[in-house]
Amino acid sequence: MLMSAAFFIVIPLAAAAVCAFFNKKQTAPAVLANIVLACGLLLSLTTFSDNLGQDWFYGQAVLSSFMTIIIYLVSSAVAFFAAFAASTKRRGSYFAMLLVITAGMAGVVNAADFFTLYVYLEVVSVCSYALISFYNRPRSTEGAIRYFYLSSIASAILLFSISLLMVYAGGTSYEVLTAKILATQGSPAPLNIILGIMALAFMIKAGLFPFHSWTPDAYESATSPVSALLAGIVTKVVGTYALMVVCMLLSIINFGIANNPVGRAVMWFGLASIIFGALNAQEQKDFKRMLAYSSISQMGYITIAAALATPLAMAGALFHMFNHATFKALLFFAAGSVKRATGSTEIDSMSGLQAKMPYTAGAATVAMLSTAGVPPFSGFWSKLFIIAALWQAGFYGMAAAALFASVLTLAYFLKLQRGMFFGKPSDNIKDVRERGAGFLIPCFVFAFIIIAAGLYFPFIYDNFLSPFIRVLQ
Protein backbone atom coordinates (compact mmCIF):
# COMPACT_ATOMS: atom_id res chain seq x y z
CA MET A 1 0.00 0.00 0.00
CA LEU A 2 1.38 3.40 -0.95
CA MET A 3 2.10 5.94 1.80
CA SER A 4 -0.37 8.45 0.31
CA ALA A 5 -3.01 5.70 0.33
CA ALA A 6 -2.72 5.45 4.12
CA PHE A 7 -3.83 9.09 4.34
CA PHE A 8 -6.97 8.27 2.34
CA ILE A 9 -7.84 5.75 5.07
CA VAL A 10 -6.50 7.27 8.31
CA ILE A 11 -7.83 10.81 7.93
CA PRO A 12 -11.49 9.91 7.24
CA LEU A 13 -11.31 7.29 9.98
CA ALA A 14 -10.08 9.85 12.53
CA ALA A 15 -12.72 12.34 11.34
CA ALA A 16 -15.40 9.63 11.74
CA ALA A 17 -14.40 9.14 15.36
CA VAL A 18 -14.75 12.91 15.93
CA CYS A 19 -18.11 13.03 14.08
CA ALA A 20 -19.52 10.27 16.28
CA PHE A 21 -19.10 12.54 19.32
CA PHE A 22 -21.34 15.19 17.73
CA ASN A 23 -24.37 12.93 17.25
CA LYS A 24 -26.91 15.52 18.39
CA LYS A 25 -25.33 18.44 16.47
CA GLN A 26 -26.78 19.40 13.09
CA THR A 27 -23.97 21.30 11.39
CA ALA A 28 -20.63 20.19 12.87
CA PRO A 29 -20.57 16.57 11.55
CA ALA A 30 -21.69 17.66 8.07
CA VAL A 31 -19.07 20.43 7.88
CA LEU A 32 -16.27 18.17 9.12
CA ALA A 33 -17.18 15.34 6.71
CA ASN A 34 -17.39 17.75 3.78
CA ILE A 35 -14.02 19.35 4.54
CA VAL A 36 -12.25 16.00 4.97
CA LEU A 37 -13.73 14.50 1.80
CA ALA A 38 -13.04 17.63 -0.30
CA CYS A 39 -9.41 17.61 0.92
CA GLY A 40 -9.21 13.89 0.07
CA LEU A 41 -10.45 14.63 -3.45
CA LEU A 42 -7.79 17.32 -3.93
CA LEU A 43 -5.09 14.99 -2.56
CA SER A 44 -6.18 12.15 -4.85
CA LEU A 45 -5.95 14.47 -7.88
CA THR A 46 -2.52 15.78 -6.92
CA THR A 47 -1.02 12.36 -6.17
CA PHE A 48 -2.38 10.70 -9.34
CA SER A 49 0.69 11.37 -11.48
CA ASP A 50 3.11 10.48 -8.61
CA ASN A 51 1.66 6.97 -8.29
CA LEU A 52 1.89 6.02 -11.97
CA GLY A 53 5.31 4.39 -11.78
CA GLN A 54 4.63 2.29 -8.68
CA ASP A 55 3.01 -0.82 -10.17
CA TRP A 56 2.56 -4.08 -8.27
CA PHE A 57 1.45 -5.67 -11.48
CA TYR A 58 0.45 -4.37 -14.87
CA GLY A 59 -1.58 -1.21 -14.64
CA GLN A 60 -2.79 -1.72 -11.07
CA ALA A 61 -1.34 1.56 -9.76
CA VAL A 62 -3.11 3.59 -12.46
CA LEU A 63 -6.32 1.73 -11.72
CA SER A 64 -5.98 2.36 -7.94
CA SER A 65 -5.20 6.05 -8.33
CA PHE A 66 -8.07 6.62 -10.78
CA MET A 67 -10.49 4.73 -8.54
CA THR A 68 -9.39 6.79 -5.51
CA ILE A 69 -10.34 9.95 -7.43
CA ILE A 70 -13.78 8.52 -8.29
CA ILE A 71 -14.37 7.40 -4.68
CA TYR A 72 -13.57 10.81 -3.23
CA LEU A 73 -15.49 12.64 -5.99
CA VAL A 74 -18.72 10.70 -5.35
CA SER A 75 -18.31 10.66 -1.55
CA SER A 76 -17.76 14.44 -1.48
CA ALA A 77 -20.89 15.04 -3.56
CA VAL A 78 -22.90 12.63 -1.42
CA ALA A 79 -21.74 14.29 1.81
CA PHE A 80 -22.64 17.72 0.40
CA PHE A 81 -26.09 16.53 -0.71
CA ALA A 82 -26.66 14.72 2.61
CA ALA A 83 -25.81 17.89 4.55
CA PHE A 84 -29.08 19.31 3.16
CA ALA A 85 -31.12 16.18 2.49
CA ALA A 86 -30.39 13.89 5.47
CA SER A 87 -32.76 13.69 8.41
CA THR A 88 -32.01 15.78 11.48
CA LYS A 89 -31.77 12.63 13.65
CA ARG A 90 -28.37 11.12 14.54
CA ARG A 91 -26.43 13.09 11.94
CA GLY A 92 -23.14 12.43 13.73
CA SER A 93 -23.44 8.66 13.18
CA TYR A 94 -24.68 9.18 9.62
CA PHE A 95 -21.68 11.27 8.54
CA ALA A 96 -19.28 9.08 10.53
CA MET A 97 -20.59 6.10 8.52
CA LEU A 98 -20.06 7.99 5.26
CA LEU A 99 -16.45 8.68 6.28
CA VAL A 100 -15.73 5.09 7.35
CA ILE A 101 -17.21 3.64 4.16
CA THR A 102 -15.04 6.04 2.14
CA ALA A 103 -11.97 4.91 4.12
CA GLY A 104 -12.96 1.29 3.46
CA MET A 105 -13.34 1.86 -0.28
CA ALA A 106 -9.97 3.66 -0.42
CA GLY A 107 -8.48 0.61 1.35
CA VAL A 108 -9.99 -1.78 -1.22
CA VAL A 109 -8.61 0.04 -4.25
CA ASN A 110 -5.19 0.67 -2.72
CA ALA A 111 -4.66 -2.87 -1.41
CA ALA A 112 -1.73 -4.76 -2.90
CA ASP A 113 -2.85 -8.09 -1.46
CA PHE A 114 -6.08 -10.09 -1.76
CA PHE A 115 -6.35 -10.58 2.00
CA THR A 116 -6.03 -6.83 2.63
CA LEU A 117 -8.65 -6.31 -0.07
CA TYR A 118 -10.95 -8.75 1.78
CA VAL A 119 -10.53 -6.93 5.11
CA TYR A 120 -11.52 -3.58 3.56
CA LEU A 121 -14.38 -5.20 1.63
CA GLU A 122 -15.81 -6.20 4.99
CA VAL A 123 -15.49 -2.61 6.25
CA VAL A 124 -17.52 -1.44 3.24
CA SER A 125 -20.09 -4.23 3.70
CA VAL A 126 -20.68 -3.51 7.41
CA CYS A 127 -21.14 0.20 6.71
CA SER A 128 -23.45 -0.57 3.77
CA TYR A 129 -25.82 -2.69 5.91
CA ALA A 130 -26.00 0.08 8.49
CA LEU A 131 -26.46 2.89 5.96
CA ILE A 132 -29.20 1.07 4.00
CA SER A 133 -31.22 0.42 7.16
CA PHE A 134 -30.18 3.62 8.94
CA TYR A 135 -33.68 4.95 9.63
CA ASN A 136 -35.12 1.47 10.22
CA ARG A 137 -37.89 1.62 7.61
CA PRO A 138 -39.32 -1.88 6.96
CA ARG A 139 -38.40 -1.89 3.23
CA SER A 140 -34.88 -0.63 3.85
CA THR A 141 -34.32 -3.17 6.63
CA GLU A 142 -35.49 -5.92 4.26
CA GLY A 143 -33.10 -4.65 1.59
CA ALA A 144 -30.25 -4.55 4.11
CA ILE A 145 -30.96 -8.11 5.28
CA ARG A 146 -31.03 -9.42 1.70
CA TYR A 147 -27.74 -7.64 1.03
CA PHE A 148 -26.33 -9.09 4.24
CA TYR A 149 -27.21 -12.68 3.24
CA LEU A 150 -25.85 -12.44 -0.30
CA SER A 151 -22.81 -10.47 0.78
CA SER A 152 -22.01 -13.00 3.54
CA ILE A 153 -22.10 -15.85 1.01
CA ALA A 154 -19.83 -13.82 -1.28
CA SER A 155 -17.44 -13.13 1.61
CA ALA A 156 -17.28 -16.84 2.50
CA ILE A 157 -16.55 -17.76 -1.14
CA LEU A 158 -13.90 -15.04 -1.33
CA LEU A 159 -12.20 -16.17 1.87
CA PHE A 160 -12.23 -19.76 0.58
CA SER A 161 -10.58 -18.70 -2.68
CA ILE A 162 -7.98 -16.65 -0.77
CA SER A 163 -7.10 -19.70 1.32
CA LEU A 164 -6.73 -21.76 -1.87
CA LEU A 165 -4.48 -19.04 -3.24
CA MET A 166 -2.36 -19.26 -0.10
CA VAL A 167 -2.03 -23.03 -0.55
CA TYR A 168 -1.21 -22.82 -4.24
CA ALA A 169 0.94 -19.70 -4.52
CA GLY A 170 2.33 -19.45 -0.97
CA GLY A 171 1.07 -15.88 -0.62
CA THR A 172 -1.82 -13.59 -1.45
CA SER A 173 -0.06 -10.41 -2.53
CA TYR A 174 -0.34 -9.29 -6.15
CA GLU A 175 3.45 -9.32 -6.38
CA VAL A 176 3.70 -12.98 -5.28
CA LEU A 177 0.86 -13.93 -7.61
CA THR A 178 2.41 -12.23 -10.61
CA ALA A 179 5.69 -14.04 -9.93
CA LYS A 180 3.81 -17.35 -9.60
CA ILE A 181 1.91 -16.72 -12.84
CA LEU A 182 5.07 -15.92 -14.76
CA ALA A 183 6.67 -19.09 -13.37
CA THR A 184 3.73 -21.36 -14.32
CA GLN A 185 2.64 -20.13 -17.73
CA GLY A 186 2.48 -23.72 -18.98
CA SER A 187 -0.25 -24.96 -16.59
CA PRO A 188 -2.80 -22.26 -15.79
CA ALA A 189 -5.61 -24.64 -14.66
CA PRO A 190 -5.24 -24.33 -10.83
CA LEU A 191 -5.04 -20.53 -10.93
CA ASN A 192 -7.98 -20.40 -13.34
CA ILE A 193 -10.05 -22.40 -10.81
CA ILE A 194 -9.07 -20.15 -7.89
CA LEU A 195 -9.58 -16.90 -9.76
CA GLY A 196 -12.87 -18.23 -11.15
CA ILE A 197 -14.16 -18.80 -7.59
CA MET A 198 -12.95 -15.32 -6.68
CA ALA A 199 -14.70 -13.81 -9.72
CA LEU A 200 -17.97 -15.45 -8.59
CA ALA A 201 -17.66 -13.77 -5.17
CA PHE A 202 -17.09 -10.36 -6.76
CA MET A 203 -20.01 -10.80 -9.16
CA ILE A 204 -22.29 -11.44 -6.17
CA LYS A 205 -20.92 -8.35 -4.44
CA ALA A 206 -21.45 -6.29 -7.61
CA GLY A 207 -25.14 -7.29 -7.72
CA LEU A 208 -24.92 -8.66 -11.26
CA PHE A 209 -27.69 -10.87 -12.69
CA PRO A 210 -28.64 -13.42 -11.21
CA PHE A 211 -27.29 -12.13 -7.86
CA HIS A 212 -29.14 -8.81 -8.09
CA SER A 213 -32.14 -9.46 -5.79
CA TRP A 214 -30.97 -7.05 -3.08
CA THR A 215 -30.25 -4.05 -5.32
CA PRO A 216 -33.76 -2.84 -6.28
CA ASP A 217 -35.03 -3.03 -2.67
CA ALA A 218 -31.91 -1.47 -1.19
CA TYR A 219 -31.65 1.38 -3.71
CA GLU A 220 -35.35 2.17 -3.57
CA SER A 221 -35.72 2.15 0.19
CA ALA A 222 -32.42 3.71 1.33
CA THR A 223 -32.17 7.48 1.58
CA SER A 224 -31.20 9.13 -1.72
CA PRO A 225 -27.61 10.06 -0.66
CA VAL A 226 -27.05 6.42 0.36
CA SER A 227 -28.58 5.14 -2.90
CA ALA A 228 -26.28 7.52 -4.82
CA LEU A 229 -23.28 6.21 -2.88
CA LEU A 230 -24.23 2.55 -3.33
CA ALA A 231 -25.06 2.77 -7.03
CA GLY A 232 -22.44 5.39 -7.79
CA ILE A 233 -19.39 3.84 -6.23
CA VAL A 234 -19.83 1.10 -3.59
CA THR A 235 -20.92 -1.73 -5.92
CA LYS A 236 -18.19 -0.69 -8.34
CA VAL A 237 -15.45 -0.85 -5.73
CA VAL A 238 -16.52 -4.09 -4.02
CA GLY A 239 -17.58 -5.72 -7.28
CA THR A 240 -16.31 -4.52 -10.62
CA TYR A 241 -12.98 -3.00 -9.50
CA ALA A 242 -12.03 -6.26 -7.77
CA LEU A 243 -13.33 -8.17 -10.81
CA MET A 244 -11.06 -6.05 -13.03
CA VAL A 245 -8.05 -7.02 -10.92
CA VAL A 246 -9.00 -10.72 -11.22
CA CYS A 247 -9.61 -10.39 -14.97
CA MET A 248 -6.25 -8.69 -15.47
CA LEU A 249 -4.58 -11.63 -13.73
CA LEU A 250 -6.64 -14.12 -15.77
CA SER A 251 -5.65 -12.37 -18.95
CA ILE A 252 -1.96 -12.59 -18.04
CA ILE A 253 -2.29 -16.30 -17.20
CA ASN A 254 -4.09 -17.22 -20.40
CA PHE A 255 -2.45 -14.75 -22.82
CA GLY A 256 -5.77 -13.01 -23.49
CA ILE A 257 -9.40 -14.06 -23.83
CA ALA A 258 -9.00 -16.83 -26.43
CA ASN A 259 -7.91 -19.55 -23.96
CA ASN A 260 -9.65 -18.07 -20.95
CA PRO A 261 -12.79 -20.06 -19.96
CA VAL A 262 -13.36 -18.06 -16.77
CA GLY A 263 -13.11 -14.75 -18.62
CA ARG A 264 -15.63 -15.99 -21.20
CA ALA A 265 -18.04 -17.09 -18.44
CA VAL A 266 -17.76 -13.66 -16.77
CA MET A 267 -18.49 -12.02 -20.15
CA TRP A 268 -21.75 -14.00 -20.42
CA PHE A 269 -22.74 -12.90 -16.90
CA GLY A 270 -22.03 -9.32 -17.97
CA LEU A 271 -24.12 -9.66 -21.13
CA ALA A 272 -27.00 -11.26 -19.20
CA SER A 273 -26.92 -8.34 -16.74
CA ILE A 274 -26.97 -5.77 -19.55
CA ILE A 275 -30.05 -7.32 -21.16
CA PHE A 276 -31.87 -8.25 -17.92
CA GLY A 277 -31.34 -4.80 -16.36
CA ALA A 278 -32.43 -2.94 -19.47
CA LEU A 279 -35.56 -5.07 -20.00
CA ASN A 280 -36.65 -4.90 -16.35
CA ALA A 281 -36.09 -1.15 -16.15
CA GLN A 282 -38.82 -0.76 -18.84
CA GLU A 283 -41.39 -2.27 -16.47
CA GLN A 284 -40.69 -0.14 -13.39
CA LYS A 285 -43.15 2.40 -12.03
CA ASP A 286 -40.80 3.95 -9.48
CA PHE A 287 -37.98 6.36 -10.41
CA LYS A 288 -35.43 4.88 -7.96
CA ARG A 289 -36.32 1.30 -8.79
CA MET A 290 -35.85 2.04 -12.48
CA LEU A 291 -32.42 3.49 -11.65
CA ALA A 292 -31.58 0.31 -9.72
CA TYR A 293 -32.29 -1.91 -12.75
CA SER A 294 -30.46 0.58 -14.96
CA SER A 295 -27.45 0.17 -12.63
CA ILE A 296 -27.53 -3.62 -13.06
CA SER A 297 -27.45 -3.08 -16.83
CA GLN A 298 -24.57 -0.57 -16.71
CA MET A 299 -22.57 -2.83 -14.36
CA GLY A 300 -22.93 -5.45 -17.07
CA TYR A 301 -21.12 -3.17 -19.56
CA ILE A 302 -18.22 -2.72 -17.14
CA THR A 303 -18.07 -6.46 -16.41
CA ILE A 304 -18.10 -7.54 -20.04
CA ALA A 305 -15.26 -5.12 -20.83
CA ALA A 306 -13.26 -6.12 -17.74
CA ALA A 307 -13.54 -9.81 -18.66
CA LEU A 308 -12.46 -9.13 -22.25
CA ALA A 309 -9.35 -7.54 -20.72
CA THR A 310 -7.81 -6.07 -23.91
CA PRO A 311 -6.20 -2.64 -23.32
CA LEU A 312 -9.06 -0.91 -25.19
CA ALA A 313 -11.73 -2.84 -23.22
CA MET A 314 -10.03 -2.15 -19.89
CA ALA A 315 -9.82 1.58 -20.68
CA GLY A 316 -13.51 1.46 -21.64
CA ALA A 317 -14.38 -0.32 -18.38
CA LEU A 318 -12.42 2.19 -16.32
CA PHE A 319 -13.98 5.19 -18.05
CA HIS A 320 -17.47 3.69 -17.84
CA MET A 321 -16.96 3.22 -14.09
CA PHE A 322 -16.19 6.94 -13.85
CA ASN A 323 -19.16 7.84 -16.07
CA HIS A 324 -21.56 5.56 -14.27
CA ALA A 325 -20.45 7.01 -10.94
CA THR A 326 -21.24 10.55 -12.12
CA PHE A 327 -24.48 10.00 -14.05
CA LYS A 328 -26.02 7.50 -11.64
CA ALA A 329 -25.18 9.61 -8.58
CA LEU A 330 -26.71 12.62 -10.35
CA LEU A 331 -29.89 10.68 -11.14
CA PHE A 332 -30.24 9.53 -7.51
CA PHE A 333 -29.72 13.15 -6.36
CA ALA A 334 -32.48 14.18 -8.77
CA ALA A 335 -34.70 11.39 -7.39
CA GLY A 336 -33.93 12.66 -3.86
CA SER A 337 -34.91 16.21 -4.83
CA VAL A 338 -38.15 14.98 -6.44
CA LYS A 339 -38.96 12.87 -3.38
CA ARG A 340 -38.33 15.79 -1.04
CA ALA A 341 -40.40 18.18 -3.21
CA THR A 342 -43.36 15.92 -4.02
CA GLY A 343 -43.18 13.17 -1.38
CA SER A 344 -43.11 10.45 -4.02
CA THR A 345 -40.97 8.92 -6.76
CA GLU A 346 -43.86 7.09 -8.48
CA ILE A 347 -43.53 7.84 -12.19
CA ASP A 348 -47.26 7.79 -12.99
CA SER A 349 -48.33 9.82 -9.95
CA MET A 350 -47.20 13.15 -11.44
CA SER A 351 -46.35 14.86 -14.73
CA GLY A 352 -44.90 18.15 -15.94
CA LEU A 353 -42.24 18.41 -13.21
CA GLN A 354 -40.02 20.23 -15.70
CA ALA A 355 -42.13 23.36 -15.31
CA LYS A 356 -41.76 23.29 -11.51
CA MET A 357 -38.22 21.94 -11.14
CA PRO A 358 -36.48 23.03 -14.37
CA TYR A 359 -32.88 22.79 -13.08
CA THR A 360 -33.30 19.32 -11.58
CA ALA A 361 -35.05 18.13 -14.76
CA GLY A 362 -32.31 19.63 -16.97
CA ALA A 363 -29.49 17.99 -14.99
CA ALA A 364 -31.34 14.65 -14.94
CA THR A 365 -31.82 14.83 -18.73
CA VAL A 366 -28.06 15.26 -19.22
CA ALA A 367 -27.42 12.19 -17.02
CA MET A 368 -30.07 10.10 -18.81
CA LEU A 369 -28.68 10.92 -22.26
CA SER A 370 -25.17 10.09 -21.06
CA THR A 371 -26.37 6.76 -19.62
CA ALA A 372 -27.91 5.89 -22.97
CA GLY A 373 -24.60 6.68 -24.71
CA VAL A 374 -25.85 9.65 -26.72
CA PRO A 375 -23.03 11.87 -28.13
CA PRO A 376 -21.41 14.18 -27.13
CA PHE A 377 -21.88 13.19 -23.47
CA SER A 378 -19.20 11.21 -21.63
CA GLY A 379 -21.20 7.95 -21.64
CA PHE A 380 -20.95 7.86 -25.43
CA TRP A 381 -17.17 7.50 -25.37
CA SER A 382 -17.00 4.74 -22.79
CA LYS A 383 -19.71 2.70 -24.53
CA LEU A 384 -17.96 3.29 -27.85
CA PHE A 385 -14.71 1.93 -26.35
CA ILE A 386 -16.47 -1.15 -24.96
CA ILE A 387 -18.44 -1.95 -28.13
CA ALA A 388 -15.39 -1.29 -30.36
CA ALA A 389 -13.26 -3.58 -28.13
CA LEU A 390 -15.87 -6.36 -28.38
CA TRP A 391 -16.03 -5.95 -32.16
CA GLN A 392 -12.22 -5.87 -32.47
CA ALA A 393 -11.93 -9.11 -30.46
CA GLY A 394 -14.46 -10.86 -32.72
CA PHE A 395 -17.42 -10.89 -30.31
CA TYR A 396 -19.81 -9.45 -32.90
CA GLY A 397 -22.98 -10.81 -31.30
CA MET A 398 -22.11 -9.35 -27.90
CA ALA A 399 -21.22 -6.00 -29.47
CA ALA A 400 -24.60 -5.93 -31.25
CA ALA A 401 -26.42 -6.89 -28.03
CA ALA A 402 -24.62 -4.15 -26.09
CA LEU A 403 -25.60 -1.64 -28.77
CA PHE A 404 -29.22 -2.85 -28.69
CA ALA A 405 -29.32 -2.52 -24.88
CA SER A 406 -28.14 1.08 -25.25
CA VAL A 407 -31.22 1.77 -27.37
CA LEU A 408 -33.35 0.11 -24.67
CA THR A 409 -31.72 2.43 -22.11
CA LEU A 410 -32.75 5.44 -24.16
CA ALA A 411 -36.28 4.00 -24.43
CA TYR A 412 -36.85 3.57 -20.67
CA PHE A 413 -35.41 6.94 -19.85
CA LEU A 414 -37.60 8.61 -22.48
CA LYS A 415 -40.56 6.85 -20.87
CA LEU A 416 -39.48 8.26 -17.50
CA GLN A 417 -39.01 11.75 -18.98
CA ARG A 418 -42.40 11.68 -20.64
CA GLY A 419 -44.16 10.34 -17.55
CA MET A 420 -42.54 12.47 -14.88
CA PHE A 421 -40.92 15.59 -16.29
CA PHE A 422 -42.64 16.48 -19.60
CA GLY A 423 -46.25 17.37 -20.34
CA LYS A 424 -48.74 19.55 -18.52
CA PRO A 425 -48.09 19.86 -14.76
CA SER A 426 -50.52 17.67 -12.83
CA ASP A 427 -52.66 19.18 -10.07
CA ASN A 428 -50.83 17.42 -7.24
CA ILE A 429 -47.59 19.33 -7.99
CA LYS A 430 -48.95 22.87 -8.23
CA ASP A 431 -47.07 23.98 -5.08
CA VAL A 432 -43.87 22.09 -5.91
CA ARG A 433 -40.62 24.04 -6.40
CA GLU A 434 -36.86 23.47 -6.44
CA ARG A 435 -35.46 22.51 -3.04
CA GLY A 436 -32.63 25.06 -2.98
CA ALA A 437 -28.95 25.35 -3.80
CA GLY A 438 -27.88 22.52 -1.51
CA PHE A 439 -29.82 20.04 -3.64
CA LEU A 440 -28.88 21.59 -6.98
CA ILE A 441 -25.12 22.19 -6.64
CA PRO A 442 -24.09 18.48 -6.69
CA CYS A 443 -26.41 17.93 -9.68
CA PHE A 444 -24.89 20.87 -11.57
CA VAL A 445 -21.32 19.78 -10.77
CA PHE A 446 -21.94 16.27 -12.08
CA ALA A 447 -23.84 17.56 -15.14
CA PHE A 448 -20.86 19.82 -15.88
CA ILE A 449 -18.43 16.88 -15.50
CA ILE A 450 -20.54 14.72 -17.84
CA ILE A 451 -20.66 17.42 -20.54
CA ALA A 452 -17.01 18.47 -20.10
CA ALA A 453 -15.71 14.87 -20.11
CA GLY A 454 -17.64 14.30 -23.33
CA LEU A 455 -16.58 17.47 -25.10
CA TYR A 456 -12.96 17.39 -23.90
CA PHE A 457 -12.53 13.62 -24.15
CA PRO A 458 -9.01 13.95 -25.68
CA PHE A 459 -7.87 15.55 -22.40
CA ILE A 460 -9.29 12.65 -20.36
CA TYR A 461 -7.77 10.15 -22.77
CA ASP A 462 -4.28 11.70 -22.73
CA ASN A 463 -4.06 12.23 -18.98
CA PHE A 464 -5.98 9.34 -17.43
CA LEU A 465 -6.71 6.53 -19.90
CA SER A 466 -3.60 6.60 -22.06
CA PRO A 467 -1.18 5.81 -19.16
CA PHE A 468 -3.37 2.79 -18.36
CA ILE A 469 -3.48 1.57 -21.97
CA ARG A 470 0.32 2.08 -22.30
CA VAL A 471 1.05 -0.09 -19.26
CA LEU A 472 -1.36 -2.82 -20.38
CA GLN A 473 0.19 -2.93 -23.86
Next chain:
Amino acid sequence: MSLHLFLVTGMVICSLAAVMAKRTIHAAIFLALLSILLAGVMFAANAPWAGVFELSVCAGLITVLFASAASMVGRGESYAKREAKIFRWLPLALLVFGIMVWWTAGPIFAPLFNAAAPNAGAPALMSVGDIIWKLRMPDLLGQLCIFVAGVLTVRTILGEGKDE
Protein backbone atom coordinates in the same frame (compact mmCIF):
# COMPACT_ATOMS: atom_id res chain seq x y z
CA MET B 1 -6.53 -35.58 11.76
CA SER B 2 -9.23 -36.86 14.14
CA LEU B 3 -8.66 -33.82 16.39
CA HIS B 4 -9.10 -31.50 13.39
CA LEU B 5 -12.25 -33.36 12.36
CA PHE B 6 -13.67 -33.08 15.87
CA LEU B 7 -12.89 -29.36 16.09
CA VAL B 8 -14.25 -28.53 12.63
CA THR B 9 -17.43 -30.58 13.22
CA GLY B 10 -17.90 -28.74 16.51
CA MET B 11 -17.47 -25.42 14.69
CA VAL B 12 -20.15 -26.30 12.13
CA ILE B 13 -22.57 -27.35 14.92
CA CYS B 14 -21.89 -24.17 16.93
CA SER B 15 -22.37 -21.93 13.89
CA LEU B 16 -25.68 -23.66 13.09
CA ALA B 17 -26.78 -23.28 16.71
CA ALA B 18 -25.83 -19.59 16.67
CA VAL B 19 -27.95 -18.94 13.58
CA MET B 20 -30.88 -21.02 14.84
CA ALA B 21 -30.88 -19.82 18.47
CA LYS B 22 -34.22 -18.41 19.63
CA ARG B 23 -32.62 -15.91 22.00
CA THR B 24 -29.88 -13.48 20.97
CA ILE B 25 -27.93 -14.13 24.18
CA HIS B 26 -27.76 -17.86 23.29
CA ALA B 27 -26.52 -16.94 19.81
CA ALA B 28 -23.73 -14.89 21.42
CA ILE B 29 -22.75 -17.86 23.63
CA PHE B 30 -22.62 -20.25 20.65
CA LEU B 31 -20.46 -17.73 18.78
CA ALA B 32 -18.09 -17.69 21.75
CA LEU B 33 -17.92 -21.51 21.67
CA LEU B 34 -17.23 -21.34 17.94
CA SER B 35 -14.33 -18.96 18.60
CA ILE B 36 -12.90 -21.27 21.26
CA LEU B 37 -12.99 -24.23 18.85
CA LEU B 38 -11.43 -22.08 16.12
CA ALA B 39 -8.67 -21.13 18.54
CA GLY B 40 -8.18 -24.90 19.08
CA VAL B 41 -7.78 -25.35 15.30
CA MET B 42 -5.18 -22.59 15.29
CA PHE B 43 -3.23 -24.17 18.15
CA ALA B 44 -3.39 -27.55 16.38
CA ALA B 45 -2.13 -25.91 13.18
CA ASN B 46 0.93 -24.61 15.02
CA ALA B 47 -0.23 -20.97 15.04
CA PRO B 48 -0.32 -20.22 18.80
CA TRP B 49 -0.28 -16.42 18.42
CA ALA B 50 -3.32 -16.45 16.16
CA GLY B 51 -5.00 -18.81 18.66
CA VAL B 52 -4.31 -16.46 21.56
CA PHE B 53 -5.72 -13.49 19.60
CA GLU B 54 -8.80 -15.51 18.64
CA LEU B 55 -9.37 -16.53 22.28
CA SER B 56 -8.83 -13.12 23.82
CA VAL B 57 -10.51 -10.90 21.22
CA CYS B 58 -13.24 -13.05 19.60
CA ALA B 59 -14.11 -15.45 22.41
CA GLY B 60 -13.56 -12.83 25.13
CA LEU B 61 -14.02 -9.20 24.16
CA ILE B 62 -16.46 -9.65 21.26
CA THR B 63 -18.66 -12.00 23.31
CA VAL B 64 -18.90 -9.44 26.11
CA LEU B 65 -19.88 -6.80 23.51
CA PHE B 66 -22.48 -9.11 21.92
CA ALA B 67 -23.93 -10.14 25.26
CA SER B 68 -24.25 -6.54 26.49
CA ALA B 69 -25.72 -5.41 23.15
CA ALA B 70 -28.18 -8.35 23.19
CA SER B 71 -29.35 -7.48 26.69
CA MET B 72 -29.81 -3.81 25.73
CA VAL B 73 -31.66 -4.52 22.45
CA GLY B 74 -34.57 -6.46 23.91
CA ARG B 75 -36.69 -6.01 20.78
CA GLY B 76 -34.27 -8.27 18.90
CA GLU B 77 -35.77 -11.32 20.68
CA SER B 78 -38.94 -11.56 18.59
CA TYR B 79 -36.92 -11.12 15.42
CA ALA B 80 -34.54 -13.90 16.48
CA LYS B 81 -37.50 -16.24 17.13
CA ARG B 82 -38.91 -15.50 13.66
CA GLU B 83 -35.49 -16.07 12.10
CA ALA B 84 -35.12 -19.37 13.98
CA LYS B 85 -38.28 -20.63 12.20
CA ILE B 86 -36.91 -19.59 8.82
CA PHE B 87 -33.70 -21.52 9.46
CA ARG B 88 -35.27 -24.80 10.65
CA TRP B 89 -34.30 -26.57 7.38
CA LEU B 90 -30.75 -25.24 7.51
CA PRO B 91 -29.14 -28.38 9.06
CA LEU B 92 -30.64 -30.57 6.31
CA ALA B 93 -29.57 -28.10 3.59
CA LEU B 94 -26.08 -28.00 5.05
CA LEU B 95 -25.91 -31.80 5.16
CA VAL B 96 -26.92 -32.08 1.49
CA PHE B 97 -24.41 -29.36 0.58
CA GLY B 98 -21.70 -31.14 2.58
CA ILE B 99 -22.34 -34.48 0.83
CA MET B 100 -22.32 -32.79 -2.57
CA VAL B 101 -19.04 -31.01 -1.81
CA TRP B 102 -17.54 -34.25 -0.48
CA TRP B 103 -18.28 -36.06 -3.79
CA THR B 104 -17.54 -33.26 -6.25
CA ALA B 105 -14.82 -31.08 -4.76
CA GLY B 106 -12.09 -33.74 -4.77
CA PRO B 107 -11.59 -33.99 -8.53
CA ILE B 108 -11.88 -30.21 -8.95
CA PHE B 109 -9.34 -29.25 -6.30
CA ALA B 110 -6.96 -32.21 -6.61
CA PRO B 111 -4.73 -30.52 -9.25
CA LEU B 112 -4.57 -27.48 -7.02
CA PHE B 113 -3.33 -29.30 -3.95
CA ASN B 114 -0.92 -31.38 -6.05
CA ALA B 115 0.60 -28.15 -7.33
CA ALA B 116 0.68 -26.48 -3.87
CA ALA B 117 3.60 -24.19 -3.13
CA PRO B 118 6.24 -26.16 -1.20
CA ASN B 119 6.53 -23.56 1.57
CA ALA B 120 2.83 -22.77 1.91
CA GLY B 121 1.75 -22.83 5.54
CA ALA B 122 5.29 -23.10 6.86
CA PRO B 123 6.00 -20.77 9.79
CA ALA B 124 7.77 -17.60 8.66
CA LEU B 125 11.16 -16.80 10.13
CA MET B 126 9.95 -13.47 11.52
CA SER B 127 8.75 -12.37 14.91
CA VAL B 128 5.03 -11.80 15.44
CA GLY B 129 5.69 -8.09 15.98
CA ASP B 130 7.51 -7.84 12.65
CA ILE B 131 4.74 -9.69 10.85
CA ILE B 132 2.03 -7.44 12.31
CA TRP B 133 3.82 -4.10 12.11
CA LYS B 134 5.87 -4.55 8.94
CA LEU B 135 4.00 -7.00 6.72
CA ARG B 136 0.35 -6.70 7.76
CA MET B 137 0.09 -3.02 8.74
CA PRO B 138 -2.65 -2.28 6.13
CA ASP B 139 -4.68 -5.23 7.51
CA LEU B 140 -4.30 -3.87 11.03
CA LEU B 141 -5.61 -0.51 9.84
CA GLY B 142 -8.49 -2.35 8.17
CA GLN B 143 -9.29 -4.12 11.45
CA LEU B 144 -9.42 -0.71 13.12
CA CYS B 145 -11.86 0.45 10.41
CA ILE B 146 -14.04 -2.65 11.00
CA PHE B 147 -14.02 -1.94 14.73
CA VAL B 148 -15.15 1.68 14.22
CA ALA B 149 -17.78 0.55 11.68
CA GLY B 150 -19.04 -2.11 14.12
CA VAL B 151 -19.31 0.35 17.02
CA LEU B 152 -21.18 2.84 14.81
CA THR B 153 -23.53 0.11 13.56
CA VAL B 154 -24.39 -1.04 17.10
CA ARG B 155 -24.84 2.57 18.12
CA THR B 156 -27.17 3.11 15.16
CA ILE B 157 -29.32 0.11 16.19
CA LEU B 158 -29.44 1.17 19.84
CA GLY B 159 -30.08 4.80 18.86
CA GLU B 160 -33.08 3.71 16.77
CA GLY B 161 -34.37 1.81 19.77
CA LYS B 162 -34.30 5.01 21.79
CA ASP B 163 -36.12 6.91 19.01
CA GLU B 164 -38.93 4.35 19.07
